[in-house]
Amino acid sequence: MTSQEETLRIGQVLLQRGFISPEQLDRAIARQTVGGERLGKLLIADGLVNEQDLAFSLSHQARLRHDDRRAKSARMLAGSTEKLRADLEKQALDLLKEWQQRVPRMPDREGGGERKRREAALRQSMDFPRALTAAEEAIESARRKGDPGRIRRLLSVLQQVEKDFIAFRQAIAAASPHPVQEWATRWQALQELGKDVQRAAV
Known part of the structure; x- marks a missing residue:
């Protein structure tokens, strides 16, 4: 999985869980593209998610990656x-x-x-x-x-x-x-x- 795909996957998990809105995700991705920082770090800095929310999303993303590999x-x-x-x-x-x-x-x-x-x-x-x-x-x-x-x-x-x-x-x-x-x-x-x-x- 590329870093861009990984970013989108994390963003989708946060979005599906109701942690952020589509607009907030789009803005964070745009900023990430310019600055190169990790999506999670940007969202925490903006106060949109906390570390626990991000940890949950990363864990969920890891399960999705594992399921993808199994499939x-x-x-x-x-x-x-x-x-x-x-x-x-x-x-x-x-x-x-x-x-x-x-x-x-x-x-x-x-x-x-x-x-x-x-x-x-x-x-x-x-x-x-x-x-x-x-x-x-x-x-x-x-x-x-x-x-x-x-x-x-x-x-x-x-x-x-x-x-x-x-x-x-x-x-x-x-x-x-x-x-x-x-x-x-x-x-x-x-x-x-x-x-x-x-x-x-x-």
Whole structure:
């Protein structure tokens, strides 16, 4: 924040709190521009505010600056966190589509319940992209509230989930779609990743 912006912020706080009028603020700013003195010092010298009023305003200004920094940090973090979340969601959905094509459908009467196991495994696997979709709202909510701490926690979890997802994809790269029970057991790992994301988004 520049010194001019800081002066305006202090003046606005004093104005909003009813310590000075708009005209008094304008006159003090004009004098400050010429003489270069601090706005607070000029207002005290003119008897418009006392040191306690000024201290209160400076404290309030510091809180506003802190809130501004938090909001800016939240916006920046939300952008990178959302990018990672969206990328993971796309990868997960692409992988599920690929596996739905690789594992053939079969009639209920065949395979001793293999079809049911196949469908159950794919439904469980969908918990991961569903959790990522829900996390989008959590990221946006934290951005709106200016809560960089919550976004950092989400980002940290998503970064770990990304590593686990890469490891999962490597583990199933050479997996055979038969028997169904074998690959279905492996795909439960995606359901666990979905739970990790859900916990972070709460």
